[in-house]
Amino acid sequence: MIWFTEYWTENVGLTVKATEVKKIKSKYQEILILETPEFGKMLVIDGLIQTTERDEYIYHEMLVHPGLLAHPNPERVLIIGGGDGGSVREALKHPSVKEVHLCEIDEEVIIAAEKYLPTISEKLRDPKVKIFIEDGNAFLEEKKNYYDVIFLDSSDPVGASEVLFSKEFYEKVKASLKKDGIMVAQTESPILQEEYFKKAISQIKKVFRNVGVYLAFVPTYPSGMWSFTIASDYIDVVNTKRPEKVKELKTKYFCDSIYDCLFSLPKFVQDIINKS
Amino acid sequence: MIWFTEYWTENVGLTVKATEVKKIKSKYQEILILETPEFGKMLVIDGLIQTTERDEYIYHEMLVHPGLLAHPNPERVLIIGGGDGGSVREALKHPSVKEVHLCEIDEEVIIAAEKYLPTISEKLRDPKVKIFIEDGNAFLEEKKNYYDVIFLDSSDPVGASEVLFSKEFYEKVKASLKKDGIMVAQTESPILQEEYFKKAISQIKKVFRNVGVYLAFVPTYPSGMWSFTIASDYIDVVNTKRPEKVKELKTKYFCDSIYDCLFSLPKFVQDIINKS
Structure with missing residues (x-):
C-alpha cells in the first residue's frame, strides 16, 4: 500500500x-x-x-461547456494542454463543432491517457480531432484568426506551463481567435493560489474586453475551489442568454442552474477579481 | 514539525x-x-x-445567514453544537435577534475556543447569548414552540452526534420551533459522504414541507464541497425574496449573489436529492 x-x-x-x-x-x-x-x-x-476517473467530469465539463455555449456557433476549437482527452470529449458533445485541435507538448501524456484512462481519452481518435504534439506558444504563431473557441487546459503555472499565464501568451491566443472568438482558461484556486489567480485575471483583463470568472468544486485540486476565466472581445460572455441546447448536453455537473448562476461568486473572490 | x-x-x-x-x-x-x-x-x-481561523468564516456565514434572512423577523435563535462560537457570532450580526441559545454537550470545547480561538468565540459572552451545557436531544424536550430559527451545527453523524441526524430528532427540532420557524442543518459532503447526506435529506424531507439544499466551498472539510439543508413547514425557504438587509451584513463569503443562487446545484447533487 x-x-x-x-x-x-x-x-x-x-x-x-x-x-x-x-x-x-x-x-x-x-x-x-x-x-x-x-x-x-x-x-x-x-x-x-x-x-482522476472519479471526479474528472467536473473539471472538464466546467472548462468546456460555458465557452461553447456562449458562442453562437462554435465550429473550430483549440485545446492547449489537456492531453488526457477529457476536454476533447466534452467539446465533441456540441454538434456544431466540426474540428477540435489538441495541442499538447508531451506525447507521453496522450499515450498514458489512451492506455490507462480510456473513459477520459475515448474521443482522442475521433475523426473531428487532430492532435499536434507541439508547444502551445509556438503553435499559435501559425494559426491566426482561425478558432471560435480556445481552451487553456494547462497544468499549474510552473515549469513548462508558466508561459501560458502571461499577457504575451493571452495576446497570441486572441490573435488566433476569430473576431467573435472566446478564450476559456483554468485559472487555479482563488483560495490557496491567490497570487496565480490574481496574475492570470489581471493579465487576461488587459487583453480582452469582456472577462468573467467562475468556480467549480473539484475535490482533487488544491482547496477544492477551482476557477475558470472566460474572455472575449466581441461577445459579452458574462451576459449571454441560456440557450435551449444546455438541456441536450449529457453531463453530470454542468446544467441549467449552473449556467444561470455561473458568475455568482463569494464576496472574497469578487474582491480579489476587482483588485486584479 | x-x-x-x-x-x-x-x-x-x-x-x-x-x-x-x-x-x-x-x-x-x-x-x-x-x-x-x-x-x-x-x-x-x-x-x-x-x-480553522483561516476558513471558518465560510462555514459559519453559510450556516447562519440564509436561515436568518429567510425568516421575516428572527428573534429567538438556538444553535445546537457549535461550541466554538462562530455561529453565535454570525447570528448576532442580525439586529432583530434578541436571544441566542447555544446548546453544546461538551463544555471543554467552549473553554478551548475561548482560550485559543478568540476571533471565533468572541461573542460567546455577549449579553444576548445563553450557553447550555447539555445534550441537544434532551434540551429540546423542554423548549416547545419557542424558537424562530434552530441551527444544527453538529459534528459528523458518528458517536455523540449520530442521533442529531435522525427523523426523531428533526421532529423534536420542529416541535421546538414556532409555527413559522426554520431549521438549518449542516448535512455533510454530497461527494465523499453521499450516504450521510442522503440520509439527512431524506429524514428532513419527511418532517418539513419546504426543504432546500445549498453548498459552500469549505477547503478544510472532506472534498471541499459542503452541504447545508434549510427547512420549514410554513416558510417557502427556497423561494424567499432577497431582503435589502443582505447588503448590511459584514461578511466575507456570503453576499447578494450567493443569496440569489443559493439553491443552484450541480446536476449530480440535484439527482441525489431527488432520489432521497
Whole structure:
C-alpha cells in the first residue's frame, strides 16, 4: 500500500491511498498513473494531480461547456494542454463543432491517457480531432484568426506551463481567435493560489474586453475551489442568454442552474477579481 | 514539525503541517488545538477538523445567514453544537435577534475556543447569548414552540452526534420551533459522504414541507464541497425574496449573489436529492 501526497502548498496537501503506481519519465516531466481505491485511476504530473476517473467530469465539463455555449456557433476549437482527452470529449458533445485541435507538448501524456484512462481519452481518435504534439506558444504563431473557441487546459503555472499565464501568451491566443472568438482558461484556486489567480485575471483583463470568472468544486485540486476565466472581445460572455441546447448536453455537473448562476461568486473572490 | 492527517475516508485525507499541538481529553472526546502555518489555529475533535481561523468564516456565514434572512423577523435563535462560537457570532450580526441559545454537550470545547480561538468565540459572552451545557436531544424536550430559527451545527453523524441526524430528532427540532420557524442543518459532503447526506435529506424531507439544499466551498472539510439543508413547514425557504438587509451584513463569503443562487446545484447533487 502506498500513500501519495500532493502538497498544495508547503503546509497542506491531499493524501491518497494507491494500490499501484506506474511511472513514466518523459522528455518534459514525470508522469504517474496511480490506481486509487477512492478516485479510480489518477494522472499525476510532476507530483500534481491532473485528473482522476472519479471526479474528472467536473473539471472538464466546467472548462468546456460555458465557452461553447456562449458562442453562437462554435465550429473550430483549440485545446492547449489537456492531453488526457477529457476536454476533447466534452467539446465533441456540441454538434456544431466540426474540428477540435489538441495541442499538447508531451506525447507521453496522450499515450498514458489512451492506455490507462480510456473513459477520459475515448474521443482522442475521433475523426473531428487532430492532435499536434507541439508547444502551445509556438503553435499559435501559425494559426491566426482561425478558432471560435480556445481552451487553456494547462497544468499549474510552473515549469513548462508558466508561459501560458502571461499577457504575451493571452495576446497570441486572441490573435488566433476569430473576431467573435472566446478564450476559456483554468485559472487555479482563488483560495490557496491567490497570487496565480490574481496574475492570470489581471493579465487576461488587459487583453480582452469582456472577462468573467467562475468556480467549480473539484475535490482533487488544491482547496477544492477551482476557477475558470472566460474572455472575449466581441461577445459579452458574462451576459449571454441560456440557450435551449444546455438541456441536450449529457453531463453530470454542468446544467441549467449552473449556467444561470455561473458568475455568482463569494464576496472574497469578487474582491480579489476587482483588485486584479 | 508535525504532520496531521484527517482521513476523510479510509482512502483519502487532508494533511496539514502543525507547529504545536495542545491536547484536551474531555468526558466525550479528544480535542486538539493545532497551530498550523496554513490555516492558523485549528480545532480538531476525535481526529476531525471542526474549524480553522483561516476558513471558518465560510462555514459559519453559510450556516447562519440564509436561515436568518429567510425568516421575516428572527428573534429567538438556538444553535445546537457549535461550541466554538462562530455561529453565535454570525447570528448576532442580525439586529432583530434578541436571544441566542447555544446548546453544546461538551463544555471543554467552549473553554478551548475561548482560550485559543478568540476571533471565533468572541461573542460567546455577549449579553444576548445563553450557553447550555447539555445534550441537544434532551434540551429540546423542554423548549416547545419557542424558537424562530434552530441551527444544527453538529459534528459528523458518528458517536455523540449520530442521533442529531435522525427523523426523531428533526421532529423534536420542529416541535421546538414556532409555527413559522426554520431549521438549518449542516448535512455533510454530497461527494465523499453521499450516504450521510442522503440520509439527512431524506429524514428532513419527511418532517418539513419546504426543504432546500445549498453548498459552500469549505477547503478544510472532506472534498471541499459542503452541504447545508434549510427547512420549514410554513416558510417557502427556497423561494424567499432577497431582503435589502443582505447588503448590511459584514461578511466575507456570503453576499447578494450567493443569496440569489443559493439553491443552484450541480446536476449530480440535484439527482441525489431527488432520489432521497
